[in-house]
Amino acid sequence: MVIRGGTVVDPSQNIDGIFDVLVAEGKIARIAQNIEAEGREIIDAAGKVVVPGFIDLHTHLRQPGGEAKETVLTGSRAAAAGGYTGITALPNTRPVIDNAQMVARQNELAAKANLVRVWPVGAVTKGSEGNELAEIGGMVKQGARAVTDDGRGVPDARLLRNAMLYCRELDIPLFEHCEEEALAGNGQLHEGVVSARLGLQGMPAAAETVMLARDLVLAKETGCRIHIMHVSCAEAVELIRKAKKEGIPVTAEVTPHHLLLTDEAVEGYNTNAKMKPPLRTAEDVAAVRKGLADGTIDAVGTDHAPHTESEKANDFISAPFGIVGLETAFPLLYTHLVRPGVISLSQLVERMSWRPAAILGVPHGTLKPGGAADLAIIDTQQEQIIEKERFYSKGKNTPFDRWPVTGIPVLTMVAGTVVMRDGKVE
Numbered sequence: 001m002v003i004r005g006g007t008v009v010d011p012s013q014n015i016d017g018i019f020d021v022l023v024a025e026g027k028i029a030r031i032a033q034n035i036e037a038e039g040r041e042i043i044d045a046a047g048k049v050v051v052p053g054f055i056d057l058h059t060h061l062r063q064p065g066g067e068a069k070e071t072v073l074t075g076s077r078a079a080a081a082g083g084y085t086g087i088t089a090l091p092n093t094r095p096v097i098d099n100a101q102m103v104a105r106q107n108e109l110a111a112k113a114n115l116v117r118v119w120p121v122g123a124v125t126k127g128s129e130g131n132e133l134a135e136i137g138g139m140v141k142q143g144a145r146a147v148t149d150d151g152r153g154v155p156d157a158r159l160l161r162n163a164m165l166y167c168r169e170l171d172i173p174l175f176e177h178c179e180e181e182a183l184a185g186n187g188q189l190h191e192g193v194v195s196a197r198l199g200l201q202g203m204p205a206a207a208e209t210v211m212l213a214r215d216l217v218l219a220k221e222t223g224c225r226i227h228i229m230h231v232s233c234a235e236a237v238e239l240i241r242k243a244k245k246e247g248i249p250v251t252a253e254v255t256p257h258h259l260l261l262t263d264e265a266v267e268g269y270n271t272n273a274k275m276k277p278p279l280r281t282a283e284d285v286a287a288v289r290k291g292l293a294d295g296t297i298d299a300v301g302t303d304h305a306p307h308t309e310s311e312k313a314n315d316f317i318s319a320p321f322g323i324v325g326l327e328t329a330f331p332l333l334y335t336h337l338v339r340p341g342v343i344s345l346s347q348l349v350e351r352m353s354w355r356p357a358a359i360l361g362v363p364h365g366t367l368k369p370g371g372a373a374d375l376a377i378i379d380t381q382q383e384q385i386i387e388k389e390r391f392y393s394k395g396k397n398t399p400f401d402r403w404p405v406t407g408i409p410v411l412t413m414v415a416g417t418v419v420m421r422d423g424k425v426e
């Protein structure tokens, strides 16, 4: 197969120009000008952008136990629709993925869905309850690429330190949701003028930074690679920046919603703007954007968190935290960060493909010849209105419904097989 005449943007090789891409036997065979088709199928990419497939470090697939919200299959379809060729399966399912058997089961479900790569992530503690270490070694043997208790952090510092020592030995990263529970309390949104106006309890930014500071101290001491999930506030970006300068093995991600929205989005008690960590202030948004641009924040993670419409239709205090993200991430960030020049297209692609692959330790996120042909084709001219009814995800919980966007993924290929074409998942 020859992908003809697209603008190939592959930050892993510093490629940014018009080339043909030859795909053979599921792999990238060559990137060059004027490759002979020789009877092979031709995909016309003229006027479009060809990029390594996106990799999401932060996907909640809800199976087992939450099949009404999402399954490995529906989440994989959503990923393919969004230009993703690889996603993680975070462990906060019911039951929690905290043993080797459950990791093996995730692999089976992913193989059955047979669309995008799904890398299981195991829990740090049994049941993610924070009391006793999970079977970390066994899960890694079955293919878990990292561990996390996401949904919450690991409150017990001694237990976390032990987990970090294991992770260092196993050479996997520990993904941490930084939230000091006593400080977050029953908070519903960011603590500030909006929470005061709405009469709702807030979560101070310190709930995030207090735990982050503790984690950085322990990462330095243990040498464990720590990955900070969904960074949301300016002070956290600053702590990570300093830690990186000191040589602490820390990486970080930011979500599209924390890059684009402030707590003002909660006005009117909009439950589709209720998430953890909460949407914060304009200064925080500016800081996470700057952190993403200068590389302090390594990656974009969607925190794709599907819920049913009836749950989100509850009153603000009863509604669950979280929004979906796989099908809107790239168009939103292309439209609102790349077009206005906040970051370059190549930077965005790097933070959605090559960097997350490196954090997970998987040989993807690149179009290097010899590697798997996992790629996406993006139409940067086509304009579209986000319509949640059209999502492949079962979750329709998004604050971005009806937003106009451009930078639409029009083809997704995994190991040389087209899994999405013109918005339709195969």
Ligand SMILES: [Zn+2]
Pocket (backbone or CB within 6 Å): 150, 151, 152, 177, 229, 230, 276, 277
């Ligand atoms: Zn989280």
